[in-house]
Amino acid sequence: xxxxxxxxxxxxxxxxxxxxxxxxxxxxxxxxxxxxxxxxxxxxxxxxxxxxxxxxxxxxxxxxxxxxxxxxxxxxxxxxxxxxxxxxxxxxxxxxxxxxxxxxxxxxxxxxxxxxxxxxxxxxxxxxxxxxxxxxxxxxxxxxxxxxxxxxxxxxxxxxxxxxxxxxxxxxxxxxxxxxxxxxxxxxxxxxxxxxxxxxxxxxxxxxxxxxxxxxxxxxxxxxxxxxxxxxxxxxxxxxxxxxxxxxxxxxxxxxxxxxxxxxxxxxxxxxxxxxxxxxxxxxxxxxxxxxxxxxxx
Amino acid sequence: xxxxxxxxxxxxxxxxxxxxxxxxxxxxxxxxxxxxxxxxxxxxxxxxxxxxxxxxxxxxxxxxxxxxxxxxxxxxxxxxxxxxxxxxxxxxxxxxxxxxxxxxxxxxxxxxxxxxxxxxxxxxxxxxxxxxxxxxxxxxxxxxxxxxxxxxxxxxxxxxxxxxxxxxxxxxxxxxxxxxxxxxxxxxxxxxxxxxxxxxxxxxxxxxxxxxxxxxxxxxxxxxxxxxxxxxxxxxxxxxxxxxxxxxxxxxxxxxxxxxxxxxxxxxxxxxxxxxxxxxxxxxxxxxxxxxxxxxxxxxxxxxxxxxxxxxxxxxxxxxxxxxxxxxxxxxxxxxxxxxxxxxxxxxxxxxxxxxxxxxxxxxxxxxxxxxxxxxxxxxxxxxxxxxxxxxxxxxxxxxxxxxxxxxxx
Numbered sequence: 001x002x003x004x005x006x007x008x009x010x011x012x013x014x015x016x017x018x019x020x021x022x023x024x025x026x027x028x029x030x031x032x033x034x035x036x037x038x039x040x041x042x043x044x045x046x047x048x049x050x051x052x053x054x055x056x057x058x059x060x061x062x063x064x065x066x067x068x069x070x071x072x073x074x075x076x077x078x079x080x081x082x083x084x085x086x087x088x089x090x091x092x093x094x095x096x097x098x099x100x101x102x103x104x105x106x107x108x109x110x111x112x113x114x115x116x117x118x119x120x121x122x123x124x125x126x127x128x129x130x131x132x133x134x135x136x137x138x139x140x141x142x143x144x145x146x147x148x149x150x151x152x153x154x155x156x157x158x159x160x161x162x163x164x165x166x167x168x169x170x171x172x173x174x175x176x177x178x179x180x181x182x183x184x185x186x187x188x189x190x191x192x193x194x195x196x197x198x199x200x201x202x203x204x205x206x207x208x209x210x211x212x213x214x215x216x217x218x219x220x221x222x223x224x225x226x227x228x229x230x231x232x233x234x235x236x237x238x239x240x241x242x243x244x245x246x247x248x249x250x251x252x253x254x255x256x257x258x259x260x261x262x263x264x265x266x267x268x269x270x271x272x273x274x275x276x277x278x279x280x281x282x283x284x285x286x287x288x289x290x291x292x293x294x295x296x297x298x
Numbered sequence: 299x300x301x302x303x304x305x306x307x308x309x310x311x312x313x314x315x316x317x318x319x320x321x322x323x324x325x326x327x328x329x330x331x332x333x334x335x336x337x338x339x340x341x342x343x344x345x346x347x348x349x350x351x352x353x354x355x356x357x358x359x360x361x362x363x364x365x366x367x368x369x370x371x372x373x374x375x376x377x378x379x380x381x382x383x384x385x386x387x388x389x390x391x392x393x394x395x396x397x398x399x400x401x402x403x404x405x406x407x408x409x410x411x412x413x414x415x416x417x418x419x420x421x422x423x424x425x426x427x428x429x430x431x432x433x434x435x436x437x438x439x440x441x442x443x444x445x446x447x448x449x450x451x452x453x454x455x456x457x458x459x460x461x462x463x464x465x466x467x468x469x470x471x472x473x474x475x476x477x478x479x480x481x482x483x484x485x486x487x488x489x490x491x492x493x494x495x496x497x498x499x500x501x502x503x504x505x506x507x508x509x510x511x512x513x514x515x516x517x518x519x520x521x522x523x524x525x526x527x528x529x530x531x532x533x534x535x536x537x538x539x540x541x542x543x544x545x546x547x548x549x550x551x552x553x554x555x556x557x558x559x560x561x562x563x564x565x566x567x568x569x570x571x572x573x574x575x576x577x578x579x580x581x582x583x584x585x586x587x588x589x590x591x592x593x594x595x596x597x598x599x600x601x602x603x604x605x606x607x608x609x610x611x612x613x614x615x616x617x618x619x620x621x622x623x624x625x626x627x628x629x630x631x632x633x634x635x636x637x638x639x640x641x642x643x644x645x646x647x648x649x650x651x652x653x654x655x656x657x658x659x660x661x662x663x664x665x666x667x668x669x670x671x672x673x674x675x676x677x678x679x680x681x682x683x684x685x686x687x688x689x690x691x692x693x694x695x696x697x698x699x700x701x702x703x704x705x706x707x708x
Binding site: 032035 | 312382389390391393396397403404407413420424425426428429430476
């Protein structure tokens, strides 16, 4: 990691305290003009600041469980308790059908992915406002903030994944080679979370209402996704509408990757990939269009 | 020499007062929008004109030049720095920067309270645009410069404010940019640390760095910059040698509201018309000998009767150090009710301040500290003395009474 950073360091002139100074011609030139372009995606500046991206991710991780007695155990405790509650209520009381899998594993596999998605959206959409002081006083490509906050919950995801595997062994279920599908599924989920946040983040800068709407939105979205129940119990007549929710295909695919069983609905999965890509692309344009005014209105 | 910073016809328009608090919810926007549909546009949005925080600002700064930006509060100095540092986008015009830019608009923004000093050096350094290997290389120098020592592995929330500021400035100072933008940041820390910062900035300059400094502190502008740009109401009012620029600024700032003063509802219940400085006999002058008494006279107009006024004259040194206060409250002087026009006069004791330039500010309050009525930057005066200079003798000098016993008691 560090070596590649060295090799790709900025073309800024390097000079020690005593060394001779580079010629002005070698200096980077910055042009600042009012923004009139519709699409002004500046990938190079984000790339220049990739070091900051990494540091922000590390900061979030270091800070999250600091000064807590249980530390990183929280990353285990939260999904574990959710799984336990869901198992008792939906598995034992309501006896929701799970296509054969033990309910704890059935719910757990979905909760892991959902928790990642919900956390990524929550942190990422409100991240700009959380970093308001930075935005007001320091220049850096603002895109770094949603990027970092989409990546950092992946660590909690990884921890939860280990817990999930332990839980599976407890139930005597051994994952098959299908588990490799978990990685592309997570990647598309991250894209989706980023796409949603790129739209919500700038709106939240202007209207803090987003912050208050978000918990609702995430909760409704959760029940609209096959987490506590299987997508197969959705009536066929509304299934195509149901599958327009991009998380449907992703959760099913993820559950398939971990627990096996019938393969995911290809239509639903295609919807997920398409929606995630579209949101991400339009989100990038929207975000870059808005970011130059963040410091003025945040 | 080529240009490090070229600013061409820059303008910055804000549509409303920046960071309006009450218009930040969606509901207000919807109501506003709905009202816009019913009423005519021009009626619905009288405030939509916006105001220009900066207009038609142009200048060029060469490599290796140190330039101070001065101006009153709200003149647009900080907005200018925000545009040059790319934090905010200009409405019109263009800026061209040649070289690596380091901007320090506020010391310590970006620090995380829960992280240790060591972790914060890496965090803050990255935020300022340094690469990790670069920070690692300069790490020891940063810690040494900050004088933090063993506290480096303690969370910064346990630091004193002085330590916090020292560490933050040390990181920023080691950025070694080609163009350094500073906003009021040298006004932090104690005197010795400030001196260290100024020395550091000078060293950067000798290596060819360009420094753009926004400051209220005329002392640091004077010591660091050979040229000043004086911004007045969003436009360049003066651009040239420091002494001349400061002269313009000081002339304009005479009887300006003190930088920290926010009049209640924009009203000035007491208007200070004039503050004059004279010697004991009443003859106006601004150059005083060490140990002379001074007569300060203020002419005021009170829009409403002010019973039991508390009047304060403060004396501030050129580096913004508050040297002394003369207060009717501490002196137990009861002034009559202020109404209409009148004057207030103070005869000071012999001033034993060391040789420097000082500013007299006047503050009027009502009944203790309840209501602030006026705060004006008043006249300037100089104290002369061949020996008693502030860098050696401190703030004031008075002779003491000495005794020595040649044969100490055992």
